[in-house]
Amino acid sequence: xxxxxxxxxxxxxxxxxxxxxxxxxxxxxxxxxxxxxxxxxxxxxxxxxxxxxxxxxxxxxxxxxxxxxxxxxxxxxxxxxxxxxxxxxxxxxxxxxxxxxxxxxxxxxxxxxxxxxxxxxxxxxxxxxxxxxxxxxxxxxxxxxxxxxxxxxxxxxxxxxxxxxxxxxxxxxxxxxxxxxxxxxxxxxxxxxxxxxxxxxxxxxxxxxxxxxxxxxxxxxxxxxxxxxxxxxxxxxxxxxxxxxxxxxxxxxxxxxxxxxxxxxxxxxxxxxx
Amino acid sequence: xxxxxxxxxxxxxxxxxxxxxxxxxxxxxxxxxxxxxxxxxxxxxxxxxxxxxxxxxxxxxxxxxxxxxxxxxxxxxxxxxxxxxxxxxxxxxxxxxxxxxxxxxxxxxxxxxxxxxxxxxxxxxxxxxxxxxxxxxxxxxxxxxxxxxxxxxxxxxxxxxxxxxxxxxxxxxxxxxxxxxxxxxxxxxxxxxxxxxxxxxxxxxxxxxxxxxxxxxxxxxxxxxxxxxxxxxxxxxxxxxxxxxxxxxxxxxxxxxxxxxxxxxxxxxxxxxxxxxxxxxxxxxxxxxxxxxxxxxxxxxxxxxxxxxxxxxxxxxxxxxxxxxxxxxxxxxxxxxxxxxxxxxxxxxxxxx
Numbered sequence: 001x002x003x004x005x006x007x008x009x010x011x012x013x014x015x016x017x018x019x020x021x022x023x024x025x026x027x028x029x030x031x032x033x034x035x036x037x038x039x040x041x042x043x044x045x046x047x048x049x050x051x052x053x054x055x056x057x058x059x060x061x062x063x064x065x066x067x068x069x070x071x072x073x074x075x076x077x078x079x080x081x082x083x084x085x086x087x088x089x090x091x092x093x094x095x096x097x098x099x100x101x102x103x104x105x106x107x108x109x110x111x112x113x114x115x116x117x118x119x120x121x122x123x124x125x126x127x128x129x130x131x132x133x134x135x136x137x138x139x140x141x142x143x144x145x146x147x148x149x150x151x152x153x154x155x156x157x158x159x160x161x162x163x164x165x166x167x168x169x170x171x172x173x174x175x176x177x178x179x180x181x182x183x184x185x186x187x188x189x190x191x192x193x194x195x196x197x198x199x200x201x202x203x204x205x206x207x208x209x210x211x212x213x214x215x216x217x218x219x220x221x222x223x224x225x226x227x228x229x230x231x232x233x234x235x236x237x238x239x240x241x242x243x244x245x246x247x248x249x250x251x252x253x254x255x256x257x258x259x260x261x262x263x264x265x266x267x268x269x270x271x272x273x274x
Numbered sequence: 275x276x277x278x279x280x281x282x283x284x285x286x287x288x289x290x291x292x293x294x295x296x297x298x299x300x301x302x303x304x305x306x307x308x309x310x311x312x313x314x315x316x317x318x319x320x321x322x323x324x325x326x327x328x329x330x331x332x333x334x335x336x337x338x339x340x341x342x343x344x345x346x347x348x349x350x351x352x353x354x355x356x357x358x359x360x361x362x363x364x365x366x367x368x369x370x371x372x373x374x375x376x377x378x379x380x381x382x383x384x385x386x387x388x389x390x391x392x393x394x395x396x397x398x399x400x401x402x403x404x405x406x407x408x409x410x411x412x413x414x415x416x417x418x419x420x421x422x423x424x425x426x427x428x429x430x431x432x433x434x435x436x437x438x439x440x441x442x443x444x445x446x447x448x449x450x451x452x453x454x455x456x457x458x459x460x461x462x463x464x465x466x467x468x469x470x471x472x473x474x475x476x477x478x479x480x481x482x483x484x485x486x487x488x489x490x491x492x493x494x495x496x497x498x499x500x501x502x503x504x505x506x507x508x509x510x511x512x513x514x515x516x517x518x519x520x521x522x523x524x525x526x527x528x529x530x531x532x533x534x535x536x537x538x539x540x541x542x543x544x545x546x547x548x549x550x551x552x553x554x555x556x557x558x559x560x561x562x563x564x565x566x567x568x569x570x571x572x573x574x575x576x577x578x579x580x581x582x583x584x585x586x587x588x589x590x591x592x593x594x595x596x597x598x599x600x601x602x603x604x605x606x607x608x609x610x611x612x613x614x615x616x617x618x619x620x621x622x623x624x625x626x627x
Contacts, residue, residue: 169366172333175353176360177380177431187379191370 029244044245053229053246060225061253063140064208067147068155071204072197074148075155079196080189082156083163101153109146109217116142116218138220146214154203162196163189198261206254226250282309284435284467285330290339292325292491299325300491303339307469307484309434312461314470314478317488318514323471324439326488330469331437332356344434358435359428363443365420367412373399373423374408380431398430401460418449429460435467442477454480475515479503487511508624512554519560519595523553523620531620534570534591538613542620552621557585557598559617568610570595574603 032041047053078097082090100108115121116136123133136142166189174184212227219225226246233243285307292300300322307313315323328334329341332353341348348356359380368376374395381391399405402422412420421441428436438457442450458481461468472478478485479499487494487502487510495507506512509520523533528543533553545551565571572590584602588595588609595611603609 167364167366169362169364170368172353173360173362173366173427174368174379175333176331177427178354178383179379180354183383188368188370 025244025247027244028240029248032241041241044241045249047242048245048249056224056226056229057249057253060209060227063144063147063225064205067144067151067208068201068205070144070148071152071155072201075152075200076159076193076197078152079156079159079163082160097153097156105150106213106217108150109214112142112146112149113137113217137218138223140219140223143215143219143223143225146218147208147211150214151204151207154207155200158199158203159193159196162193166192202258202261205257209254210250283307284309284344285469286340286342287326287330288340288342290326290329290336290341292322292329292334292337298491300329300336303491303493305486305493305496307435307467309467310465312458312468312470312481312483314472314482314485315488316472316475316478316485316514317494318473320490321488322491323473323488327360327437327439327469327471330435331358331360357433358437359431359433360437360439361421361424361428361441363439363441365424365441367420367424367427369412371412372408373404373410373412373415376412376423377427377430379427384431394430398426401429401463402426403456417444418453421445421453425457425460429464433466435469436461438468438470440472441470442472442474450477457481479515487514489514504619506554506619506621508621509552509554510624512552512619512621517557517596517598519555519557519593521553521555521593523551525549525551525620529615531618534593536569536591538569538618539615540618540620541615542618545620545622550623552623554619554621555595555613555617557596558583559613560595560597561612562586562597562599562601562603563610563612565608565610568612570611570613571608572611574605574607574609577602577605 029044030040030042031038032043033039082093082097084090113120117123118135118137120136122136126133170192171184171188174188175181179187210227212225212231215223215225215228230243230246230250233239233246283306285305287303287305290300290303291298299320303322303326305326315326317323325334329336332348332351332355336349343356343358368379371379377395377398378391381394386394395408396405399407402425404419404422404426407415407419407423412423415423421444424441441457442453445453454477457468457470461481470478470481479502482499484496485499485502486496489510495502495511497505502511502515506515509518512518513520521533523531525531525542525545525548526537527547528545529540531538531540531542531551531553570591572588572595575587575589575594578585579602580598583598583600586597586599586603588597588611590611597611
């Protein structure tokens, strides 16, 4: 019974700062307020499906997906190296990996701006070789770079924590049964690491899909992702109804993609990969 | 024919040594293992038995010395190229696959066709008495069943040698006894070499053709279970294999030894005159007799009921004797003790380093 009591503060916190705001967003997304009072409406949702906004959704999903895939490709080997047995080298790697995390998110992203701008460090160095670079800043690829840079740890850590838990004897057993190191990876290590991979994918995809800071700083003022669009509705155009509708649709996309990732995880718990 | 096959050697370790972080775990191991033989590496933890097995399996490399398999050096061959399979201590099954996929793992790598894999998996499941378990998930099986799957997964590849690293350690006593007999049955039926690692002397005595007793990275004795039990080469082996009374004695001359303050006839010879020796007497070899008929006498200090026999500690001639007997003498009784020359085992003192 005491345990229940201890859950109350958290429940209260959730109620005030999560449930009520969520409910408010749901309400705002289906009402309009004018001189005559409050009316129910689906206009906000209708607007969401106008081609101009669908294009923003599409671009956000595309960029988040590309970033997630790059994080997976870079992060998985990194997690494997971290999880491998050599301790002395490992601690150096962990430190190298963690140090950037100590810096403020904005400072890190601003650092990329100074590196990439027209007269920035990278352009200057490459300029010495007589090569004139097009602008490195304010492109789609720059935004992807920023996302990969910022969200990579969220891929590495869950994969790493699953990999270190794999019993070494299981890998030896596979080798014992004739599996070359490559087959050991493909048939044992990788399938066993899938729960880590799927939570890594969720943890990178979600912030990548919703960010508005990275796209603002590295993509420029006219580079719009869903995050920017929602921010505009609430802070610039003050169209809370439309902003709420956008938020609801974004939430649905996230819930659907999480459901997909988790279903995939369950399917792979049993049975072979062949 | 059988006899010939038994003597044909399949594995030989030549001067194998290994150390971890400057600590020597194996010192000059020389060991030959025959075809069809059930060999047990026996010793207390840290004696190097598991390391020896891992070197044979290819999971560890020896610092020096050779591993010979069917006449060929396989020192640097990785495990997946060795024609032997291992049953691991904690089974090490693939939890992301069902029973069928676990067993089929090795066969799939060999690119065997589907029908043959089906057939072999069925056969080996019959062999380990788990018919019809193909579709079961690993986590739904009991420890004993998982162990059988681990054995089946190794055996299905038809290795010439099966390595077993304390495979029964996690099972309860009853199940362990059943599995001991079953492993022995499987080994005899398939006619392959088993190299078995355990610290359980009873297990070793029950199953093995040959026992290799190890201590501190060195082989102490190699022999049949009878040899090891009846003729241990030193006090360590005697003490490790079953319980023993180990007494300081002096070998006065051939066939005559003094201990516990008097002389005894014995069957050993070949020691220096008056050489100090260890005298080993098994608790079940001391007969309790009326005081006047005994060679030694003493007072029963404690009695413990052990099921099949009573274990009595008898204080006499300045020593405490452990005696096993089916007849109980109550505490504080004066008893006589008789020992036949055949039951007195004389051993050279192990030099303490």
